[in-house]
Amino acid sequence: MRRRKALFFIFPFLALALIFLPGPNGLISALWKSYRIRQNQLKTLHWEAKADTLKEKIKLWQDPDFATKAARRIFEK
Numbered sequence: 001m002r003r004r005k006a007l008f009f010i011f012p013f014l015a016l017a018l019i020f021l022p023g024p025n026g027l028i029s030a031l032w033k034s035y036r037i038r039q040n041q042l043k044t045l046h047w048e049a050k051a052d053t054l055k056e057k058i059k060l061w062q063d064p065d066f067a068t069k070a071a072r073r074i075f076e077k
Helices: 002-020 027-062 064-076
Strands: none
Touching: 002 027, 027 064
């Protein structure tokens, strides 16, 4: 009877320990990799948005009318 109770309590803890073991196939490792992938995706989106903004600014400054108006505003001050 005592062995059965002991196995009843030891088996779930052993199973959880095997799942959460830090290793290439452990749950913690998989969650960490997933987190890093998501962070890198967010960084990529941020830098792509920044690049698009810079492309728009370049297009604006290539327009002679905009460049003239901006130069006038800058040099009038």
